[in-house]
Structures are given as C-alpha cells and as structure tokens.
Amino acid sequence: MTLSVSLRHAFDGFDLDVAFEVPEGLTVLFGRSGSGKTTIINAVAGLLTPQSGRIAVGDQVLLDTARGLCRPIHRRNLGYVFQEGRLFPHLTVAQNLAYGDWFARRRQTAISKSAMIEMLGIGPLLGRRPGQLSGGEKQRVAIGRALLASPSLILADEPLAALDDARKAEILPYFERLRDEVAVPILYVSHASAEVARLATTVIALQDGKVLRQGPAAEVLGDPAVMPLGTRGVGAVLEVRVRKHHADGLTELDAAGTALFLPRLPQDVGTLIRVRIPAQDVILSRTLPQGLSALNILCGEVESIRSGDGPGAIVSLRTQAGRVLARITRRSVATLDLAPGVTCHAIVKTVAIAPEDISGQVG
Amino acid sequence: MIDWLGPEEWQAVVLSLRVSFWATLLSLPFGIFVAFALARWRFPGHALLNGLVHLPLILPPVATGYLLLLTFGTQGLVGGMLEQLGIVLAFRWTGAALAAAVMAFPLMVRSIRLSIEAVDPKLEEAAATLGASRPWVFFTITLPLILPGVIAGAILAFAKAMGEFGATITFVSNIPGQTQTLASAIYTFLQVPGGETSALRLVALSVLIAMAALLLSEAVARRVARRVGSA
Numbered sequence: 156m157t158l159s160v161s162l163r164h165a166f167d168g169f170d171l172d173v174a175f176e177v178p179e180g181l182t183v184l185f186g187r188s189g190s191g192k193t194t195i196i197n198a199v200a201g202l203l204t205p206q207s208g209r210i211a212v213g214d215q216v217l218l219d220t221a222r223g224l225c226r227p228i229h230r231r232n233l234g235y236v237f238q239e240g241r242l243f244p245h246l247t248v249a250q251n252l253a254y255g256d257w258f259a260r261r262r263q264t265a266i267s268k269s270a271m272i273e274m275l276g277i278g279p280l281l282g283r284r285p286g287q288l289s290g291g292e293k294q295r296v297a298i299g300r301a302l303l304a305s306p307s308l309i310l311a312d313e314p315l316a317a318l319d320d321a322r323k324a325e326i327l328p329y330f331e332r333l334r335d336e337v338a339v340p341i342l343y344v345s346h347a348s349a350e351v352a353r354l355a356t357t358v359i360a361l362q363d364g365k366v367l368r369q370g371p372a373a374e375v376l377g378d379p380a381v382m383p384l385g386t387r388g389v390g391a392v393l394e395v396r397v398r399k400h401h402a403d404g405l406t407e408l409d410a411a412g413t414a415l416f417l418p419r420l421p422q423d424v425g426t427l428i429r430v431r432i433p434a435q436d437v438i439l440s441r442t443l444p445q446g447l448s449a450l451n452i453l454c455g456e457v458e459s460i461r462s463g464d465g466p467g468a469i470v471s472l473r474t475q476a477g478r479v480l481a482r483i484t485r486r487s488v489a490t491l492d493l494a495p496g497v498t499c500h501a502i503v504k505t506v507a508i509a510p511e512d513i514s515g516q517v518g
Numbered sequence: 519m520i521d522w523l524g525p526e527e528w529q530a531v532v533l534s535l536r537v538s539f540w541a542t543l544l545s546l547p548f549g550i551f552v553a554f555a556l557a558r559w560r561f562p563g564h565a566l567l568n569g570l571v572h573l574p575l576i577l578p579p580v581a582t583g584y585l586l587l588l589t590f591g592t593q594g595l596v597g598g599m600l601e602q603l604g605i606v607l608a609f610r611w612t613g614a615a616l617a618a619a620v621m622a623f624p625l626m627v628r629s630i631r632l633s634i635e636a637v638d639p640k641l642e643e644a645a646a647t648l649g650a651s652r653p654w655v656f657f658t659i660t661l662p663l664i665l666p667g668v669i670a671g672a673i674l675a676f677a678k679a680m681g682e683f684g685a686t687i688t689f690v691s692n693i694p695g696q697t698q699t700l701a702s703a704i705y706t707f708l709q710v711p712g713g714e715t716s717a718l719r720l721v722a723l724s725v726l727i728a729m730a731a732l733l734l735s736e737a738v739a740r741r742v743a744r745r746v747g748s749a
Contacts, residue, residue, distance in 0.1 A: 202643055228646040229654075241644040245662045257658070258649035304648050 158308055158340045162198055162208035171195070171205070171364040180356030181334040181341040183372075185348075190361040192344040196312050199342065200235055201228035212308050212340070229258070234301030236311040240293040242285035248296050249281040255304030268303060274336075275299045275329060291322035298329055302337070309333070309341040315350060323350075330354055352376055352392045352431040373429075373477060380461070389434040389469060391480045397426045405450075410476030415503075416450040434469060437481035438502040441491050451503040453479055457495050460488060472501050479503075523723075527716055529695050530703035531723060537611055537699060538679035541619035542626075542672050549623060549671060553630035554660075558639075575624040579684025586617055586689040613690040614697050618679035626675040633667020634660070666739045673735035677728055700724055 161174035171191045184192045197203040199210055201217065204225060210218040217226045242251050252268070272278050275295045285293060294314060301309060311330070315323045327350070334341060334354060345351050351358060355372035368375050373392045395408040395415060406422075408415040408430070415430070422428055444452065455474030462468035468488050470481045479501045493499065523531065555561075556568055574582050590597040591608045600607065607613035637660055645655045661668075683701035690697040692706060704720045707713035 200647055202647075227651070228643070229649050229651045231647070232649075233647050235644065235647040237640070237644060239640070241638075241640055243641060243645070243659060254645065254650075254658075255648040258651070258654060300648065310647075 156213040156307060156340060158212050160210050162205045164205035169364055173366050175359050175366055175369055177340045177342050178357060179338055179340050181343055181354050182357040182359060183351045183355040184344045184359050184361060185351050186361035187346060191364040192361055193312060196310050196342060196344050200233055200310055201231050232307045234304050234306035234309045236297050236301045236314045238313045238316050240297040242293055242296055244285050248283050251296060252300050252303055271299050271302055274332060290318050291325045294326050307339060309339055311343045313344050348390060349431060352429060389480055389482060390431045391478050392429055392431050393477045394427060394429055397422050397424050413453055413476045432479060432503055434480040434482035436503060439470060439481050439483055440500045440502060443500055444502060449502045449504045453501045457493055457497045457499060459495060460493060524716060526694055527720055530698050530700050533611060534680055534700035537614045537618055538676050541615040541679045542676045545619040545623055546672055549626040549630055553627045553634055557631045557634040571627050572624045574621050580688050583617060583685035583688025609690050609697060611697055614686050614699060617685040617689045618682045621682045621685050622675035622678040625678055626671040629671030629674055630667050633664040637663045666742045669738050669742060670735055673731055677731045680727060
C-alpha cells in the first residue's frame with residue numbers, strides 16, 4: 156500500500172505546496188522546524204484541513220478538496236505516535252492499548268496483541284497507569300497503542316524528540332523492527348539527522364514548505380544541497396557489510412570493496428548495516444597519506460563543492476563505497492586546489508563514527 | 519430524629535433535600551453541556567451565554583425569582599405552554615427545584631468549565647486518531663477526566679440549593695408542606711413569637727448538612743482524582 160499526498164496550504168505568511176508518495180517502509184519527512192513537516196502529518200491525520208489537496212492510502216481517499224471529500228479523523232484508520240505519547244492518564248496501560256478496539260468495526264490486526272506486547276517489552280507494565288511510567292516506557296506503550304488500532308498507515312511526529320539520549324537508544328530499535336516487520340507505510344517526522352540515517356528507507360527533505368529532494372535515504376542524506384551548511388547534521392550514509400571481527404577489538408567492514416574499521420560492533424559477520432560519517436569528522440588529502448594513524452581512507456573524485464557565507468565548505472566526494480561528505484574550510488579548498496573532477500582521499504578517524512550513528516540491520 | 523424535630527420542621531428538611539436533589543440531578547447535564555460550549559466552542563453569542571449563566575449570581579435573588587414567576591408562572595410564556603402539558607411549576611415544590619437549579623447553575627458551570635479547560639485537547643485528538651468519534655471521545659476521555667470537577671460542581675450546587683431562599687420564596691412562596699424549604703422555614707419561625715428554638719434547631723441541621731456535603735465532596739473528589747492520576 157502507498158500513501159500519496161498532494162497539498163497546498165497557506166497560513167501566516169507560509170506557503171506549503173508539496174506532492175509526494177510514501178511507499179511501504181519508513182519514510183522520513185526531514186527538515187528544519189518551520190519547513191512544514193508537522194503541517195503535512197497533521198493534514199494526513201485529519202487534525203488540520205488544508206486549503207486544497209488530495210490524500211489517499213491505496214484506494215482509500217482520505218481527502219480530496221476538489222470533490223469536497225474529507226474523511227473525519229476517526230475514520231482514517233491511522234496509528235499516530237505523538238511526540239508526547241499522549242497516553243490517557245485515567246486508563247491503565249492495558250486499557251490504553253485496547254482503546255482502539257473499543258471502536259473497531261475493524262479488520263484483523265496486522266500483528267497480534269501478545270506478539271506486540273512481547274516485541275515492545277511492555278508486559279510488566281500492563282496494570283500500571285501512565286503516571287507511573289518513565290518517558291521511554293510511555294513512548295513504547297504509545298507505539299503499541301497505535302499499532303493495535305491495526306492502522307493502514309502509521310504516523311509518527313518526532314516520537315523521540317522529548318526523550319534523552321539513553322531513552323532514544325531504547326526506542327530506536329522498536330521503530331527499526333516496525334519498519335522491517337510491519338507491512339504498512341510509516342510516515343515519520345524528524346529533524347535529527349542521526350535518527351533519519353538510521354531509520355529511513357525513504358527521505359523527503361523539506362524546505363520552506365516545498366519538497367527539496369526525495370529518494371532513498373543514502374542518496375538524499377548524502378546530497379549536500381539537502382543539509383544546511385555549518386550544522387553538525389551534515390553527514391553521508393554508507394551501507395556496509397560486517398566482514399570480520401578482529402582480535403584487537405576492531406570490526407572490519409566491507410564498503411563495496413573498501414575496508415573500514417570500527418570499534419567492535421555487536422552485529423554478526425555478514426550483516427548489512429548503515430554507518431553515518433559526519434562531514435566534520437572527515438579530512439581530505441590530495442595524496443594518499445602515509446604514516447597516518449587514521450585507519451579509514453576512502454579514495455574518490457570530487458563531485459561538488461558548496462560553500463556558504465561562513466568560512467566553511469562542504470565537499471562531496473564520490474568514492475567506491477558511496478558518497479562521502481567532508482566539511483572543510485574554504486581556505487583548504489583553495490590550498491588543495493579542489494574542484495569537481497579532482498581525485499582526493501577522505502580520511503575518517505575510526506572513532507569518528509559514533510555508536511549512535513550506526514544502525515542495526517538494514518531492511 | 520422525628521421526635522427531636524417537629525412535624526413542620528421535619529417536612530421542611532425533607533422538602534429541601536428533595537428539591538436540592540432534583541435540582542442538582544436535572545441541571546447537571548445542562549451544566550456539563552453549557553460548560554463544554556463555553557470552554558471549547560467559539561460562536562456568536564458566546565459572551566451573551568456566559569453572561570446569562572452568571573446572571574443569577576449577581577442579580578438580587580428576589581429579582582431572579584420574579585423573572586421566573588413572569589416566565590414560568592401560569593400566565594407566563596413558558597409556564598402557559600407547560601400547563602397545557604399538565605406541568606405546573608409556580609407555587610409547587612417542582613418550582614422550588616427550578617429556582618434552586620437556576621440559582622445554583624453558575625456555580626456548577628464554573629466548576630465544570632475549569633475542569634474542562636484543564637483537559638488537554640491533544641488527548642482528545644489522540645482518541646480520535648484511534649477511531650473514536652466525537653461522542654465517544656467525550657464519554658471515554660473528556661468526561662472521566664473532568665469527573666472531579668463535575669462532582670465538585672454538583673455538590674456545590676446541591677449545597678447552594680439547600681440554602682436558596684430569595685428566588686424560591688418569590689417564585690413559589692412559602693407554603694408549609696409544599697414549598698416551605700429549610701431556609702423559608704427558618705425565616706418563618708423567626709417571624710413567630712417563641713419560634714427561636716425551632717429556628718435554631720433547623721440552623722444547626724443546616725450546618726450539619728452543609729458540612730457533610732462539603733466533606734463528602736472532598737472525599738469523592740480526592741478519590742476520583744487519585745484514580746484519574748496525572749499524565
């Protein structure tokens with residue numbers, strides 16, 4: 156099933172005009188605050204009626220302003236995971252999970268209740284009330300509640316934004332399992348690039364109410380035009396396979412023939428994973444460096460150079476392993492005489508690939 | 519108890535309880551509806567409705583009673599129509615209940631409205647995304663969450679109804695056994711030489727009932743609040 160969206164909505168000097176398709180898997184609406192992410196997801200949910208547009212899930216039309224059709228929220232068959240969880244405080248966890256059932260003229264569930272409780276590890280919480288749960292537990296219950304409504308579409312509006320890093324790490328794997336195990340399109344709003352790199356199958360990058368770029372995650376996130384200059388967010392995503400665990404505590408990865416080394420990873424040999432390489436942790440060299448402590452060196456050809464108002468520039472390098480981004484100064488660009496077509500080497504310190512930037516298995 | 523109170527005093531107490539009970543019970547759905555409308559909806563006449571609801575709180579009770587008589591008396595516009603249906607309010611205990619309900623209504627609405635404003639509409643949105651239609655959202659989410667406010671409002675209204683005097687005596691007079699409530703009875707006893715002891719007994723009883731109502735409301739509200747918990 157596919158979600159197709161086309162919307163136009165103008166308010167407070169802001170024009171939203173987007174059209175895109177959300178295939179199965181996890182699609183991230185990615186952009187800065189004010190880019191229109193939440194407006195879009197709320198229009199899909201029915202919490203906001205856009206001035207004009209059409210929204211359909213498969214052959215189910217949710218909104219078609221041209222035909223004067225707008226299906227009410229409660230008949231849109233959604234599972235919405237909100238940023239703040241929004242559990243019902245007067246109901247127990249079990250009752251919160253069952254809430255969707257109360258109104259079911261509904262189809263069989265995509266996932267059985269017991270399997271879902273097992274997957275989210277919320278069995279011990281069933282008798283409690285939301286007031287007695289931690290932030291991470293609440294969010295797990297919220298995911299379960301949305302799933303048990305047997306939705307034909309799952310929406311998530313920055314579901315991790317209110318959590319600290321430890322809690323984020325607790326929830327992320329559940330979204331990965333959702334992406335890999337539930338055959339329903341997931342539309343996920345986020346502005347955190349590490350989260351996007353890890354979860355997204357498809358990325359729709361938004362800017363000022365327009366779709367800037369859409370496509371497979373690695374492609375969009377590796378496009379320097381998508382990422383604003385000067386932020387920590389810029390970074391390329393590589394898909395790599397675990398090749399070998401070495402005795403000295405390193406794991407060797409195979410990036411399309413090039414070897415990369417990371418501190419020991421938990422994944423089994425042969426597993427396909429994603430690593431995100433933050434642009435600011437990449438050093439460029441025109442010659443193959445000798446006598447350097449860094450283990451990871453990728454050779455490639457400069458594809459483009461983008462410089463902003465500040466002293467920085469983002470160099471996009473096409474390597475055998477995929478696109479790699481490097482954030483260096485404009486002065487270095489001039490000194491190294493970098494230009495599109497020039498061959499150079501990207502040096503990544505092993506430790507520069509932070510653990511939170513490594514995703515589990517790719518779908 | 520019956521020995522302790524004279525038959526006339528006893529009658530007044532029972533009548534007051536009956537009047538207050540029905541006044542509270544029957545006005546409660548309207549109170550919830552009006553509080554919801556005032557808290558959540560923006561419509562032309564919002565300020566007017568708000569003013570109308572609060573009017574009995576500010577107007578002299580005698581004026582309210584007189585307006586009730588003009589409207590619901592047998593010669594009145596609404597009273598005339600009701601009489602066709604066999605319902606007479608003026609100078610009956612049912613009229614006393616109406617007067618008490620009108621007088622207590624602002625207190626009830628204020629209490630319920632405050633609790634509705636404290637409910638996060640985002641929870642109601644979440645319920646809607648899970649398949650609940652508007653009425654279901656109200657009965658499964660909003661109503662349980664505002665229950666402490668509803669109970670507090672109801673008990674406040676009941677206590678107010680028990681003590682209502684001005685509007686009642688104007689609208690339904692002071693007929694022993696029919697419209698003589700606790701407050702009117704105290705007033706009557708004070709007008710009669712040697713009636714002070716009866717009046718005092720009723721005053722003591724009023725204090726007792728009022729205190730019991732307040733303690734009960736506290737206890738119930740605490741219980742419900744604990745059950746509802748915090749988000």
